[in-house]
Structures are given as C-alpha cells and as structure tokens.
Amino acid sequence: MLQIQKIREQKDNFIDALKKRNIDAKPLFDEIVALDEKRRATQTELDNTLAESNKLSKEIGMLFKSGKASEANELKAKTGDLKEVSKKLGDDLNQAADQLQELLYQIPNIPHESVPSGNSDEDNEEVFREGAVPELTDNALPHWELAKKYDIIDFELGVKVTGAGFPVYKGKGARLQRALISYFLDKNTAAGYTEIQVPHLVNEASGYGTGQLPDKEGQMYHVQADDLYLIPTAEVPVTNLFRDEIVKKEEFPIRYTGYTPCFRREAGSYGAHVRGLNRLHQFDKVEIVRVEHPDNSYNALNGMVEHVKTILRELKLPYRILRLCGGDLGFTSALTYDFEVFSTAQDRWLEISSVSNFETYQANRLKLRFKDENGKNQLAHTLNGSSLALPRVLAGILENYQTANGIEIPEVLVPYCGFDTIS
RNA sequence: GGAGAAAUGGCAGAGUGGUCGAAUGCGGCAGUCUUGAAAACUGUUGAGGGUCACACCUCCGGGGGUUCGAAUCCCUCUUUCUCCGCCA
Numbered sequence: 001m002l003q004i005q006k007i008r009e010q011k012d013n014f015i016d017a018l019k020k021r022n023i024d025a026k027p028l029f030d031e032i033v034a035l036d037e038k039r040r041a042t043q044t045e046l047d048n049t050l051a052e053s054n055k056l057s058k059e060i061g062m063l064f065k066s067g068k069a070s071e072a073n074e075l076k077a078k079t080g081d082l083k084e085v086s087k088k089l090g091d092d093l094n095q096a097a098d099q100l101q102e103l104l105y106q107i108p109n110i111p112h113e114s115v116p117s118g119n120s121d122e123d124n125e126e127v128f129r130e131g132a133v134p135e136l137t138d139n140a141l142p143h144w145e146l147a148k149k150y151d152i153i154d155f156e157l158g159v160k161v162t163g164a165g166f167p168v169y170k171g172k173g174a175r176l177q178r179a180l181i182s183y184f185l186d187k188n189t190a191a192g193y194t195e196i197q198v199p200h201l202v203n204e205a206s207g208y209g210t211g212q213l214p215d216k217e218g219q220m221y222h223v224q225a226d227d228l229y230l231i232p233t234a235e236v237p238v239t240n241l242f243r244d245e246i247v248k249k250e251e252f253p254i255r256y257t258g259y260t261p262c263f264r265r266e267a268g269s270y271g272a273h274v275r276g277l278n279r280l281h282q283f284d285k286v287e288i289v290r291v292e293h294p295d296n297s298y299n300a301l302n303g304m305v306e307h308v309k310t311i312l313r314e315l316k317l318p319y320r321i322l323r324l325c326g327g328d329l330g331f332t333s334a335l336t337y338d339f340e341v342f343s344t345a346q347d348r349w350l351e352i353s354s355v356s357n358f359e360t361y362q363a364n365r366l367k368l369r370f371k372d373e374n375g376k377n378q379l380a381h382t383l384n385g386s387s388l389a390l391p392r393v394l395a396g397i398l399e400n401y402q403t404a405n406g407i408e409i410p411e412v413l414v415p416y417c418g419f420d421t422i423s
Numbered sequence: 424g425g426a427g428a429a430a431u432g433g434c435a436g437a438g439u440g441g442u443c444g445a446a447u448g449c450g451g452c453a454g455u456c457u458u459g460a461a462a463a464c465u466g467u468u469g470a471g472g473g474u475c476a477c478a479c480c481u482c483c484g485g486g487g488g489u490u491c492g493a494a495u496c497c498c499u500c501u502u503u504c505u506c507c508g509c510c511a
Contacts, residue, residue: 043472047480054480057492061441064491072491079491246433246470367470375452377470 001104001211001365003379004036017110020117020326025107032103039096046089053082105214109361111326112335118325124338125325130309131318133342134400140345143395144276146402147173150422155276165266165281172422176397176409177284179416180390181259184286184311188257188387191307193288196258198237201228206240209366211332211358221263230263234287235384242291243366246377252370253300254291257387259284277391278350284390290383291368294360297381298335301357304385305337308353311388314412317396318342320349334359341392345399350392355385 007014011029018025056079063072116125147153152173158166169177189195207213207229212220221230231237238256247254262285266274277283288307292300305321312319324336339353360379363369369377401408406423414420 040473043480044474047473050481051479053491058441060491065441076491083491375468 001361002107002110003360003364004032004100004104007032008036014110017113018108020111020115021108021329022117022119022327023108028103028107032100032107035096035100035103039093039100042089042093042096046086046093049082049086049089053079053086056082108329108331109334109358111329112357112359114323115329115335116323116325117327119327120325121328123325124322124328126320127323127337128309128321129319131312131316131342133318133344136344136400136402137404140399140402142276142345143343143398146398146407147276150407152176152422153277163281165279167277167280172417172419175417175419176413176422177390177394179413180388180393181284181286183413183416184388185257185259187311187314188286188288188307192253193255193257196238196241196256198234198241198258198260200231200237200260200263201226202231202236202240203228206236206243209240209243210236210362211365212236215331219265221265231260232264233262233285233384233386234258234260235289238287238289239291239362239382239384240366242368242380242382244368245366246369246371247291247380249293249370249372252291252293252296252380256289257286258289259286261285277395280391286387286390288385288387292381292383293370294378294381297357297359297383300381300383301335301337301355304355304383304387308339308355308385308387312339312341315393315397315410317393317400317410319352330354330356332356332358332361334361339386339388341396341400343396343399345402346395350396351389352392352396353386353388356383358382358384 002014007029011033015025015029056075060072060075060079063069063075116123118124141149144153144155147155150172152170154168154170155164157168158164161168185195201223204213204227207220212229212232216232220232222228223230237260238258241256242254261282263282264280266279266281288304290300290304309321319339319341322338322340324330324333324338329336333356336354336356338351339355340349341352342349359381362382363379366382368380368382370380372378397410398407401410406421409417409420409422
C-alpha cells in the first residue's frame with residue numbers, strides 16, 4: 001500500500017509512473033487526496049471537540065472533590081451537546097478512513113524506473129541468458145510422458161485422491177523432489193539465509209499484510225469454517241513474521257529461507273500450457289525473504305538474483321532472466337526479475353523463479369519499521385524470491401537430462417538422491 | 424471439548440472510576456567520573472494522528488456499552504496459562 005503522505009507529496013509523479021502499468025490513476029488519486037483532506041479536517045474538528053470535553057470533565061472532577069456539587073452538575077449539563085457532536089464526528093471520521101483505506105488497497109505499487117513499459121509477458125525484457133541447451137534425440141519426450149514412462153509422477157492418482165493439479169510423486173520421483181528441497185535449502189543457508197518452518201495456513205490479517213488480500217482473494221483456498229487461507233507462497237507467513245514490528249537497523253540484513261507447499265486455485269486456467277507440472281494447485285517451493293534498509297534493497301535484490309544464478313549454474317540448466325514489464329509486474333512489486341528454464345522437449349521457457357523488491361509497499365501494510373539514525377521510525381523494504389519452485393525445475397531436469405538410457409541426475413543432486421539415473 | 428485464572432510500554436511488574444500515557448525495576452540511549460572499560464551517579468527512553476513548530480487528539484489484547492469522566496465497571500470476541508478429557 002502506498003503511503004498517503006507520499007501521495008500527497010508526489011501525486012503527479014505517481015500517476016506518471018503508473019502509466020507503465022497501463023493504468024490511469026488520476027481519478028483514483030484525486031478522490032484519495034480529497035478524501036484524505038476530508039479525513040484530516042474531520043479529525044481536527046473531532047480533536048477540538050474532545051479537547052473541550054476533556055477539559056470540562058476535569059473541571060467537574062475538581063468541583064466534586066472540593067464539594068461544589070451543584071456547580072459540577074451545572075457543568076454536566078453542558079457536556080451533552082459535545083458528546084453528540086463528537087459521536088457524529090467520530091462516525092464521519094471512521095467512514096472517511098475506511099473509504100480511504102479501500103481506495104488505497106486498489107492502487108498497485110509504483111514501478112521502479114528501470115521497469116520497461118509494456119502490456120504482457122511478450123514485452124518483458126531479457127537481461128541475461130546462460131547455459132547450453134542440450135541436443136536431444138528426435139523422440140525426446142515432454143515431462144508428463146517421461147513421468148509415466150518411468151512411473152515417477154502419477155497425475156491420475158492425484159485426480160482420484162483430490163483432483164486435477166494435485167500430482168502424486170512416486171519412488172525416485174518423490175526422492176528427487178525431496179533432494180531438490182534439501183539442496184535448495186542448503187544452498188540458501190550457505191548464502192546466509194536462516195532456515196525457518198512456518199504455518200501453511202494464515203489468517204486474514206496476514207493475507208492483507210503481504211497484499212494477497214484483497215487483490216487476489218479468489219486465488220487462495222479459503223477454509224471458511226476457521227477463516228484461514230492456505231498459503232499461495234511462503235512469502236505470506238514468512239514476511240508476516242515481521243508484521244507490527246520495529247526492528248533495529250543493526251539487525252539488517254534479515255534473511256530467511258523456508259520450504260512450504262503452495263496452494264493456488266488458478267481459477268480459469270486450462271489448456272496445453274497447464275499440462276503436467278506446468279501449472280498445479282499444489283506445488284512445493286523454497287522461498288527466500290529479506291527485510292532491508294531502504295538504501296540497500298536494490299543491492300539486496302541483485303544479490304538474490306546472483307544467488308539464484310549460482311543454483312541454476314550448478315544444476316546446469318539453460319536459463320534466462322527477464323525484467324518484467326509494467327503490464328506483467330505483480331500488483332505489490334516495484335521491480336521483478338523472472339527466471340525461466342528452457343525446456344527443449346516442450347520447446348518453451350518455464351518460469352521457475354521470481355525475485356522482487358516490494359520497497360515499502362508491503363511494509364506499509366505490515367507496519368514493518370526500523371529506527372533510523374535519527375531515532376525516527378521508518379518503513380523497511382521487503383523482498384522475496386523463489387529459490388526455487390520445484391515442479392518446473394523438475395520438469396526442466398526431466399526433459400533436459402533425458403537420454404536413451406534414462407534420465408540422468410544432475411551431479412550436485414546425486415548425493416541428495418542416492419542414485420544417478422532414473423531408468 | 425469442559426472448568427477456572429489472566430492479558431498493561433523492549434522485558435518484568437504496580438495501578439480497581441478523576442491530576443494515569445501510566446509507579447518501580449531491568450534493558451536501551453546520552454552525559455559525569457575514567458587513559459579506556461566496568462561500577463556508581465545524573466538525565467533520557469512506547470506507538471499513531473495532527474502542526475512549519477508547538478498545542479491538541481487517540482491507543483493499557485480486539486470490538487461494543489455504562490459514565491460528565493474508564494487501564495480500572497459491564498457485554499462480547501480472541502489469545503495465553505492451570506486442571507480435566509481426547510489425541511499424532
């Protein structure tokens with residue numbers, strides 16, 4: 001959520017920047033500024049009324065104490081009007097504040113200056129590419145065929161037990177999955193991230209804290225009996241650890257990594273592109289989260305990008321990095337880099353990681369602050385990234401490492417798997 | 424799930440209708456002393472709104488109520504603790 005003071009100060013700049021998202025924010029901002037003025041005016045009026053009635057109450061107390069009951073009762077009669085006025089002003093204030101909040105929730109984050117303009121993923125800007133695309137034989141198979149051939153992932157069984165998009169991993173498939181999780185966590189902790197295990201269900205306040213609510217209400221599984229949401233990413237519980245916190249600036253950088261399953265309803269997406277592991281309702285992901293001093297957040301973002309690179313290099317997967325354009329940028333993000341692995345067998349790029357800086361957007365909702373050098377509380381910056389998302393990495397490995405003799409296991413994973421081929 | 428107790432500032436812990444945003448201790452910060460540190464002493468130290476800056480306003484788990492006035496009384500929700508039950 002944007003800070004109202006910042007909107008007041010630089011409304012026109014924001015409107016300009018939001019054009020990159022193909023949004024004309026002017027009407028909304030005009031309404032917000034007007035509402036904010038109304039809110040403050042009402043607040044001032046209410047404050048004055050309350051000040052007066054506080055004063056009267058004190059006088060009444062003194063009079064009673066010194067035994068002047070009749071004078072006290074006289075004053076009492078005067079307080080009725082004030083009470084009525086302050087009640088009305090209080091209601092007005094709440095109403096204005098609620099309306100303002102609702103409008104603020106509708107505004108996405110301001111894109112970073114480096115974000116290219118554009119409408120869709122086609123306008124994303126490739127900034128880096130690395131790794132050799134393997135030459136596969138003509139009869140190379142997509143991963144869903146390989147999964148069947150070697151009996152390592154069973155999609156039909158998942159359908160029986162739950163429904164489409166909930167695969168069952170079997171034998172070496174399950175082991176490879178577990179190996180990847182361990183390997184990712186080890187890489188992340190070696191890079192200074194503290195491993196953490198968090199709940200897989202979160203409350204409504206957490207959903208608002210990181211911005212999934214109200215924007216993506218329909219994308220999360222909602223357990224209505226308990227009013228809890230299944231997490232769509234570890235970002236939600238991990239970042240919300242810092243909700244309503246004031247951290248010491250010496251604590252920076254704050255770095256966490258966690259493995260969780262992720263649950264997404266993915267309402268309305270069907271077709272060839274969601275086959276196999278390409279899009280699931282439940283998948284595993286290892287996430288990295290950072291809380292940073294504003295001066296260091298872009299530095300931190302670059303560090304996260306470099307870190308994910310080292311993992312893909314070790315896995316020897318061909319990949320590229322995209323800087324997301326305004327039209328494809330997530331609602332809460334200021335700058336996002338997507339990592340994509342190339343799958344020869346599918347002849348397409350698969351998104352396997354997304355690394356973002358949210359600047360103060362989440363921190364403002366979370367009330368996540370730090371004390372600066374002047375002792376003033378300031379919003380921190382939050383960042384996160386996948387390191388990495390399992391299914392598409394798995395798909396990439398299966399498809400790129402297939403040989404006539406089976407699927408080879410990337411060297412770095414062999415110690416984690418305990419085998420070097422799936423055949 | 425049943426019965427009881429509790430929720431106060433970074434932490435501990437007073438405060439049971441008026442001068443309480445809140446004693447005291449610890450911790451933090453600044454200073455005095457010291458070559459430096461420790462100890463001791465002195466001062467300072469919650470959050471938000473508002474203002475050029477003050478003033479002023481709100482917040483004692485959340486919400487609602489009683490009252491001229493609520494941390495304090497009432498209702499309700501949540502959470503924690505103790506005991507019982509159930510259970511991986």
